[in-house]
Amino acid sequence: MVAATGxxxxxxxxxxxxxxxxxxxxxxxQSRDVGAAPLFAGADVVxxxxxxxxxxxxxxxxxxxxxxxxxxxAFEGDAVTxxxxxxxxxxxxxxxxxxxxxxxxxxxxxxxxxxxGSGAAPKTGAWIEVTGTVRSSxxxxxxxxxxxxxxxxxxxxxxEY
Numbered sequence: 001m002v003a004a005t006g007x008x009x010x011x012x013x014x015x016x017x018x019x020x021x022x023x024x025x026x027x028x029x030q031s032r033d034v035g036a037a038p039l040f041a042g043a044d045v046v047x048x049x050x051x052x053x054x055x056x057x058x059x060x061x062x063x064x065x066x067x068x069x070x071x072x073x074a075f076e077g078d079a080v081t082x083x084x085x086x087x088x089x090x091x092x093x094x095x096x097x098x099x100x101x102x103x104x105x106x107x108x109x110x111x112x113x114x115x116x117g118s119g120a121a122p123k124t125g126a127w128i129e130v131t132g133t134v135r136s137s138x139x140x141x142x143x144x145x146x147x148x149x150x151x152x153x154x155x156x157x158x159x160e161y
Contacts, residue, residue: 055056058160059084059098062134063111065142072136079085080144081131086122089114094121096130096144101159102107118146127154 054075057065059082084096087110095112102109110131115130116137122128132146 054078054080058082059096059113060100060111060160062113062144066113069142072140072142074144075134075147076136078134079132080134081129082144083127083129083155084112086124086128087112088121088124088128092121094124096128098160099158101161105159111160114141114143115146115149116143118149122149122151127152127158 005082006123028122054061054065057080062080062082065075082096084098086094087097087150089095092112093116095114097110097112099108100111101107115132116135117132129148129150130144130146132144135143137143
């Protein structure tokens with residue numbers, strides 16, 4: 001009996017080492033969302049964005065810009081192609097979300113950007129690629145005006161760093 005229990009435990013340990021861990025989910029992102037965009041790079045990101053160097057920006061970079069931009073017009077019309085998973089937005093619609101890792105998975109923080117004009121919101125947790133442009137809403141908040149939303153498989157590395 002003791003040998004069988006030990007064998008089962010050893011098998012569990014070996015499987016946990018050999019099998020890749022599941023990525024963090026949309027539910028984790030929603031539970032870690034504190035209602036304010038995390039500022040990953042702060043002024044450096046905004047400075048880069050105002051000089052037009054946004055081609056390689058990810059969801060985390062744009063979330064920082066959206067949270068700190070004092071002149072939303074400076075970003076009006078910037079083209080974006082971003083990947084992430086869908087999460088619900090306050091008041092309907094959806095946000096494009098990625099988990100951003102600074103040191104390790106334990107410190108992963110959600111970063112999200114609002115997406116408008118895409119038709120029906122994708123299912124929460126669905127991985128998508130959004131193409132569109134940055135637009136300022138009537139209230140001055142920045143958002144992505146989508147021209148395309150297509151489902152994609154979860155990326156090999158689902159995190160941004």
